Amino acid sequence: MLSRIAARSLKDAKPCLALIRPTHTTPVNKAEERDEANFPRPVRQIEPSKVRMGFIPEEWFQLFYKKTGVTGPYVFGAGLSTFLLSKEIYVMEHEFYTGLSILIMVVYAIKKFGPSIAASLDKGVDEIEGDWMKYRNDTVQNLKQAIEDEKKAQWQAEGQSVLFDAKKENVALQLEAAYRERLNTVYKEVKQRLDYQLETANVKNRVEHKHMVNWIIDGVRSSITPAQESAALKQCIADLKNLSKA
Known part of the structure; x- marks a missing residue:
């Protein structure tokens, strides 16, 4: 039954234009939009506002x-009180005096x-405010220390790149030193082999030269007769005598 009534009401209803207020899903930084000059932030009042007559x-x-001038408030208060009392709008019964006594x-x-x-109470408020200020200052200091630590970490990260370059250069120098050491080793080994070949050739030449000299001497000795040897010896003695006389 209710569904039929709802359907009939929707059928008879005239079409209308619905206005939908768009909503913003993008967060707005109100701290940047606040006008601090014309609309300063509220500050907790330390002393109560000034009053007259106690209230x-x-x-x-x-x-x-x-x-009305200076006397206006007093005249207004006195006239309003007289009007309320004279017209018995405010009746001074026994509760009035009780309230006056309580007042x-x-x-x-x-x-x-x-x-x-x-x-x-002010001491309690100051303690609470001091705790909050201490918490705020500690938080600010921790955040500042975190910022400094982050800057130091970034500086250390930048230094790591320099350290990596230095390590790469050190490895390159070690490779160069190993390469030069191996070149020197190859040079020494080749020089030793060449020196061995040279020494072998020199020994061979000395042996051949000695053998040739011995062969020539033996040949010469074998070709000299005893008569030639005796004549040569006599000639040598004569030459020595001539030299001694001279």
Whole structure:
């Protein structure tokens, strides 16, 4: 039954244009858009606002001064009280005097115990505020230290690239030293082999030369007769005598 009524109402209803307010899903940084000059951030009031007669705010009197002058607030208060009392709109029955008595006791208690209670409450507020300020300062210091650590880590990361380059250069120098050492080893081995060949050739030449000299000497000795040897010896003796005389 209800479905039929709903369908009939939708059928008889006239088409209407629905306006949908678009929503923004992109977050907005309100801190950057805030006008700090014209709309400063609220600051917690340390001392209470100034009052007159113990309970009437000073702003009320300032509001009347622009229209009625200095006596306006007092005349308005006295006239309003007289009107309410004279017309018995506000009736002063026994509860009025009870309230007046309670008001006197409250005023006395405020004057007597108000400063000590206010000092105690202010001390508690200062302690809470001090704890929050300490937490805030510690958080700021931790964040600053984290920023410094991050900068140091970035500086160390930059130094790692320099260290890698130095290590690469060191490895290249070690490879160059090993290459030169192997070249020197090859040079020494080749020189030793060449020196061996040269020494072998020199020994062969010396042996051949000695053998040739011995063969020539033996040949010469074998060709000399005893008579030639005796004549040569006599000639040598004669030459020595001539030399001694000269």
